[in-house]
Structure formats: structure tokens, C-alpha cells
Amino acid sequence: MNTPDNTSKTTSVPEGTAVPVEKSDSQWREELTPEEYRVLRQAGTERPYTGEYWDTHTEGVYQCRACGSQLFTSQEKFDSHCGWPSFWAPLAEGTVRYLHDRTMGMDRVEVRCANCDSHLGHVFEGEGYETPTDQRFCINSVSLRLVSPKN
Numbered sequence: 001m002n003t004p005d006n007t008s009k010t011t012s013v014p015e016g017t018a019v020p021v022e023k024s025d026s027q028w029r030e031e032l033t034p035e036e037y038r039v040l041r042q043a044g045t046e047r048p049y050t051g052e053y054w055d056t057h058t059e060g061v062y063q064c065r066a067c068g069s070q071l072f073t074s075q076e077k078f079d080s081h082c083g084w085p086s087f088w089a090p091l092a093e094g095t096v097r098y099l100h101d102r103t104m105g106m107d108r109v110e111v112r113c114a115n116c117d118s119h120l121g122h123v124f125e126g127e128g129y130e131t132p133t134d135q136r137f138c139i140n141s142v143s144l145r146l147v148s149p150k151n
């Protein structure tokens with residue numbers, strides 16, 4: 001083994017993109033269900049209208065299914081009728097990170113958990129929803145876990 005450790009700066013990962021929670025692929029496979037793994041770690045998409053939360057109005061905080069980081073709240077959730085849970089803003093600045101996604105012939109902005117870099121969904125803008133931001137964070141239910149204050 002002649003892998004240099006901490007001796008050279010990698011050029012592929014820009015500074016400031018390190019995430020607090022880093023696990024190996026096999027660790028994620030062990031901890032997540034196959035569907036969670038497919039969406040969170042392989043940027044998959046659950047089928048619309050099939051997820052647990054697309055039509056949920058329960059009050060609470062939506063955590064990252066992979067690491068438990070608090071990402072969204074029911075206060076910013078709105079009915080977009082797109083088949084996935086939709087939010088007009090994250091819980092706070094910096095809870096999610098954004099990546100340009102040009103796969104599938106579309107130019108989209110991918111939303112990932114800032115804490116563990118797991119895939120959450122995409123964010124769309126200027127669609128005309130009557131929300132304070134006119135943004136739609138279109139998030140997979142399987143990427144989230146709703147924690148209700150009553151529990």
C-alpha cells in the first residue's frame with residue numbers, strides 16, 4: 001500500500017465540501033434498507049404518490065433518514081400535488097447543500113443533506129406556487145423521517 005495519507009490536497013473535492021458524517025458504502029448498505037440506500041446513497045427517486053409523507057400534514061420536524069440531522073419542518077411544507085413531500089425552504093440555512101445535476105437530460109439542482117451528503121431530492125424555482133419563496137424542495141419521503149412533538 002502506498003496511498004498517501006493527508007500528505008497532498010486532492011483536487012477533485014473543493015475545499016469546504018467535507019461533511020461531518022462520512023461512512024463507507026458498505027456501512028450505509030448495512031444501516032439502510034435497500035430502498036433507502038437506493039435513494040439516499042445512489043440518488044434514486046421514489047415513485048410519486050407512493051412515499052410515506054407526500055400527503056402528510058402532521059406537525060413536526062423532518063430529519064434525514066440516514067443521519068438524523070434536522071432538515072425541514074411541517075411549517076414550510078405545502079401541497080404541491082406533485083406526489084412527493086414539498087417544502088418552500090429548508091429548516092435553516094446550511095442544513096442542506098446544493099449540487100448541479102445534469103443527468104437524465106435535465107438541468108436540475110440536487111438537494112443533499114449537509115451533514116452526511118445523502119441525496120434528498122431536487123429544488124425547483126419559479127413554478128408559480130403561492131409560497132414565500134416560490135421554491136419547491138421536492139424531497140423523497142424515504143429520505144426523511146418525521147418526528148412529531150407528540151411522540
Ligand SMILES: [Zn+2]
Pocket residue numbers: 064065066067068069113114115116117118
Ligand atoms: Zn443526513
